[in-house]
Amino acid sequence: MSDGQPGPPFEPPLEDFFTPESxxxxxxxxxxxxxxxxxxxGYNCLFVNTPDGMAVIDTGLGASFLGYGEYIKPLVGQLEDGMTSAGLSRANLAAVVFTHLHQDHSRGSIWSGELTFPAATAYAHALEVAFWSGTxxxxxxxxxxxAARETIRLFGERLRAFEYEAEVLPGVRTLxxxxxxxxxxxxxxxxQGERLLCVGDTFYDPLQLTNPSWATPWDLDLAASIASRxxxxxxxxxxxxxxxAYHLPFPGLGRVQRNGAAFTWHPLTLGMSDSPAPTTEH
Known part of the structure; x- marks a missing residue:
């Protein structure tokens, strides 16, 4: 479900994401x-129906966001409208799983100054919570x-710090x-024998599949981000x-194929059947 996706002329320049410094x-x-x-x-939030209730992975920027300039305000913060259209209630959401606590992933859960999902338990990695809580x-x-600190504060005791390889909800495992x-x-x-890998901000654009060593200015540890990717x-x-993929064009779903030492992205658009992609040996 999309929290928004600015189109032309408001799409950000590639040179802001891939810089000489990165x-x-x-x-x-x-x-x-x-x-x-x-x-x-895109800002693609994923809803997951678990035996413990409905969960969402990441929550978008939320309404009334001005951090990128006035132009962005009407283009994001659309998650609640999407939930209403899908028959989902903010009050009934059981869990929020954060890939990390950057504002474009966490602010949607706290943008009003109160919890957007008042009954939800939140999950974030222990190192993430420690980093944003410190200097x-x-x-x-x-x-x-x-946004990160406000998320930690508002969820309080209902923010559960996990480690990698933890099953935080039935069928929901952190990597x-x-x-x-x-x-x-x-x-x-x-x-039921099917798997879906949510990669958060592992990559922003298919260029990072054809060039896996490309980092961005927001990667705090360039070498580690490249290795993870x-x-x-x-x-x-x-x-x-x-x-x-959280930031690829909506719905951010696709498959990855090897292409020598690099990779290619094969998007799945809404309405397409998901048949296995052919493979080529290299």
Missing amino acids: GVPSEVLRDACHGRSSLTC VDLPQAQPHLE AAPGHTPGHSAVLLES RHLLERAADERLMVH
Whole structure:
């Protein structure tokens, strides 16, 4: 379910995501993007019906957000409208699972100054909670600090700190994906023999599949984020997992295939059947 997806002319420039400081020289980016200059940035929240109740993985930016400029306010904060259309109630949501506590993943749960989902138990990695609760000096973390700390404060005792490889809800298991933030997590969903891998901010654009070593300015540990991306892409390709990518165009669902030492993204659009993709040996 989308919390919003700014389109042209409000799509962010690729050069904001892939910079010389994050290891992508300007000429390398120019040659790789083949004339494309912007990135379609979705905010794809995933609802999961578990035996313990309905859960959501990440919650979007929430309403009345101005952090990226006035233009963004009407373009995000749409999660509640989507829930209403789907017959879901904020009051009945049982759990919120955070891949990490950046504002575009957590603010939707606290944007009004109160809990958006008042009955929900929240889950975030222990390192994530510790990092945002402590002294945060990194400049690239500052825009997210207020929302992260408010999320921790408002959920209080109902925020459960997990470790990697924990089954936080039936069929909902956390996987290691550190680097973007200290406790950044992927989530593996399993039900009736089917699996879905939620990768959070492991990648923002298919360019990071064809260039897995590309990091972004928001990756706090560049080397760790690259290692996590390679590991998850390898697993997704080798196990033919359906993948949920938070920031790819809605609905952010697709599959990953190996292409030599790199990978390719094969999106699943709404209405398509999900037949296994053909494989090619390299």
